[in-house]
Amino acid sequence: MSGTFTKAMARNVFYGGTVFFFLLFIALTFDTMQGLPKSDNRAAITPAVAAGKHVWETRNCLGCHTLLGEGAYYAPELGNVYKRRGPEFIKAWIQSMPSNTPGRRQMPQFNLTDKELDDLVEFLKYTSEINTQNWPPNIEG
Amino acid sequence: MKYKSQAVAMPYFIAAIGLFVGQILFGLVLGLQYVVGDFLFPSIPFNIARMVHTNLLIVWLLFGFMGSAYYLVPEEAETELYSPKLALGLFWIFLAAGALTILGYLFVDYNTLASATGNDILATMGREFLEQPLLTKIGIVVVALAFLFNISMTMLKGRKTVINIVLLLGLWGLAVFFLFSFYNPTNLVMDKFYWWWVVHLWVEGVWELIMAALLAFVLIKVTGVDREVIEKWLYVIITLALVTGIIGTGHHYFWIGTPAYWQWWGSIFSALEPIPFFAMTVFAFNMVNRRRREHPNRAAVLWALGTGVMAFLGAGVWGFLHTLAPVNYYTHGSQITAAHGHMAFYGAYVMVVITIMSYAMPILRGRQANSNKAQVIEMWSFWIMTISMVFITLFLTGAGILQVWLQRVSEDPMPFMMVQDQIALFYWMRLWSGVGFAVGLVLYVVSFFIKGKEPEAVAA
Numbered sequence: 001m002s003g004t005f006t007k008a009m010a011r012n013v014f015y016g017g018t019v020f021f022f023l024l025f026i027a028l029t030f031d032t033m034q035g036l037p038k039s040d041n042r043a044a045i046t047p048a049v050a051a052g053k054h055v056w057e058t059r060n061c062l063g064c065h066t067l068l069g070e071g072a073y074y075a076p077e078l079g080n081v082y083k084r085r086g087p088e089f090i091k092a093w094i095q096s097m098p099s100n101t102p103g104r105r106q107m108p109q110f111n112l113t114d115k116e117l118d119d120l121v122e123f124l125k126y127t128s129e130i131n132t133q134n135w136p137p138n139i140e141g
Numbered sequence: 142m143k144y145k146s147q148a149v150a151m152p153y154f155i156a157a158i159g160l161f162v163g164q165i166l167f168g169l170v171l172g173l174q175y176v177v178g179d180f181l182f183p184s185i186p187f188n189i190a191r192m193v194h195t196n197l198l199i200v201w202l203l204f205g206f207m208g209s210a211y212y213l214v215p216e217e218a219e220t221e222l223y224s225p226k227l228a229l230g231l232f233w234i235f236l237a238a239g240a241l242t243i244l245g246y247l248f249v250d251y252n253t254l255a256s257a258t259g260n261d262i263l264a265t266m267g268r269e270f271l272e273q274p275l276l277t278k279i280g281i282v283v284v285a286l287a288f289l290f291n292i293s294m295t296m297l298k299g300r301k302t303v304i305n306i307v308l309l310l311g312l313w314g315l316a317v318f319f320l321f322s323f324y325n326p327t328n329l330v331m332d333k334f335y336w337w338w339v340v341h342l343w344v345e346g347v348w349e350l351i352m353a354a355l356l357a358f359v360l361i362k363v364t365g366v367d368r369e370v371i372e373k374w375l376y377v378i379i380t381l382a383l384v385t386g387i388i389g390t391g392h393h394y395f396w397i398g399t400p401a402y403w404q405w406w407g408s409i410f411s412a413l414e415p416i417p418f419f420a421m422t423v424f425a426f427n428m429v430n431r432r433r434r435e436h437p438n439r440a441a442v443l444w445a446l447g448t449g450v451m452a453f454l455g456a457g458v459w460g461f462l463h464t465l466a467p468v469n470y471y472t473h474g475s476q477i478t479a480a481h482g483h484m485a486f487y488g489a490y491v492m493v494v495i496t497i498m499s500y501a502m503p504i505l506r507g508r509q510a511n512s513n514k515a516q517v518i519e520m521w522s523f524w525i526m527t528i529s530m531v532f533i534t535l536f537l538t539g540a541g542i543l544q545v546w547l548q549r550v551s552e553d554p555m556p557f558m559m560v561q562d563q564i565a566l567f568y569w570m571r572l573w574s575g576v577g578f579a580v581g582l583v584l585y586v587v588s589f590f591i592k593g594k595e596p597e598a599v600a601a
């Protein structure tokens with residue numbers, strides 16, 4: 001790291017390289033945004049889905065669960081829970097919490113209204129139909 | 142201390158350490174809730190404790206970065222800080238905002254907190270690491286901008302060294318990418334896509350600039366190696382970091398509804414991301430070997446070398462472990478992720494902040510280095526925390542391998558909760574390692590209160 005490779009050259013490589021790869025990243029982002037309608041299931045986004053996402057966020061579900069593999073690892077993956085359990089099970093489950101089984105991990109009672117429950121299920125249905133390149137490997141998430 | 146105004150760094154460092162203690166306490170709560178599920182339920186459910194744990198981490202690292210900048214920028218620029226008053230005012234604002242937010246998490250129902258703080262006007266909450274109420278997020282931006290103004294003005298009126306330029310680039314980048322936390326479309330795929338512009342472009346992008354600059358500063362000080370050499374290294378390292386790390390964001394775009402080509406871009410570029418971390422390790426050892434003097438603060442040298450090694454292990458090795466798409470298909474969102482997250486955050490950012498605190502705190506307290514006795518305690522805390530973190534990582538990796546096997550690979554996949562019961566032993570061992578970590582942290586705090594005679598500097 002001496003001799004002909006000077007500090008000025010190192011600096012120029014830094015700025016040049018950063019700008020180049022950042023622009024490439026922007027180009028890829030642009031292309032992704034163009035392609036997303038094919039995979040992100042946006043056609044299914046209804047007011048109910050939007051409201052469901054709001055319920056999901058304001059109860060901080062992601063603080064225990066993963067959604068498409070991101071979040072916390074304390075409780076099961078919910079990106080595919082609609083397919084694993086179906087709408088009625090999901091609603092009944094949320095309403096019956098907490099289980100109060102001694103020593104077992106507990107999920108809070110959120111006192112959701114019927115509408116909030118329906119919206120949440122709609123959001124989970126929309127999520128389960130996003131094209132995730134076949135992730136997770138099986139229905140257990 | 143060369144400039145009076147560097148003293149504003151001190152409250153920042155003290156707050157950082159205090160919040161670090163809080164973070165670890167909540168880490169222990171989480172670790173216990175993993176095996177005794179109803180511990181503290183319903184007063185502190187897991188999601189609340191986790192939010193406190195991770196947000197305290199981020200906030201104390203930000204305190205650490207800001208304190209480091211207030212210490213380092215004037216010294217590098219060879220001038221007093223533009224406005225020490227502003228720096229002190231911002232300290233109290235940031236501390237109050239941080240404390241209120243944490244108290245809000247703990248004592249107000251999250252949904253109520255959300256509606257009370259404007260989340261219905263602009264919904265930004267309920268996303269991992271970005272759980273802060275809108276008002277807190279705005280507060281962070283305001284504090285960050287005022288802070289950046291202060292240190293940018295300081296640099297502009299003084300010497301523009303490479304270390305200062307790189308540090309400022311990193312800090313400006315931190316603030317700019319945080320703005321994406323305000324973008325939360327209903328479209329979940331786009332939400333996730335830009336969420337990573339905060340999280341990934343922070344830890345595998347602009348924060349690496351901050352880390353490299355802080356490390357370079359401490360190495361110049363403790364080794365006396367020629368600035369020219371260190372600055373050239375610095376440029377090489379940050380070039381490697383951004384060239385690999387920006388497109389490397391793609392390793393989060395494998396399975397979230399984005400096009401399949403990201404599996405190639407993400408795998409290839411992120412597989413190269415360990416290189417800058419490796420370069421930092423080589424850099425640190427190289428400089429210490431070529432040192433022109435024996436700095437009396439041996440603890441700071443130990444932290445600097447440790448940062449290099451642990452960042453490479455946590456980010457480089459444990460990152461590489463699960464970054465290729467065919468592997469990540471199985472490990473995505475498992476305990477493997479948690480293992481990596483812990484060692485990477487500790488090895489890179491926790492340790493680099495401790496490195497600069499270790500170097501600067503004695504000077505801020507009016508001595509070149511702490512007494513031998515205090516340094517020995519500090520070095521014990523280094524080893525206990527670091528080894529505990531290695532064990533936390535190893536046990537989580539064990540848990541992760543079993544989890545992936547039982548739940549995702551085997552012919553007859555088991556449900557999530559059943560798998561968790563199977564691997565409880567690993568969670569117990571992680572918890573005990575966490576207790577070890579807490580002991581190390583207590584020793585670290587204790588080391589600040591050990592008195593004794595200042596050691597003499599010796600020429601090499």
Ligand code: HEM
Binds near residue numbers: 072175198491575576
């Ligand atoms: C006493 C030691 C610690 C214990 C027992 C502990 C425990 C935990 C637990 C149980 C979680 C939640 C995992 C989940 O979502 O299911 C967590 C998350 C996290 N902790 Fe810790 N922790 C400790 C120390 C630390 C330290 C020192 C750091 C930083 C260097 C840290 C950084 C994090 C991060 C970044 C996450 C989020 C991880 C992710 O999303 O993958 N923790 N911790």
Ligand code: HEM
Binds near residue numbers: 071452459460472481
């Ligand atoms: C100091 C630098 C780094 C830090 C602090 C860090 C931290 C983290 C954290 C906290 C997560 C979990 C995010 C979540 O909650 O969803 C994560 C995920 C990930 N990291 Fe890193 N990381 C660093 C560097 C790296 C590097 C260099 C690589 C690759 C070589 C890497 C590869 C990954 C991958 C593939 C994931 C996604 C895991 C999954 O699919 O669940 N990381 N990182």
Ligand SMILES: [Fe+2]
Binds near residue numbers: 341345389392
């Ligand atoms: Fe990443």
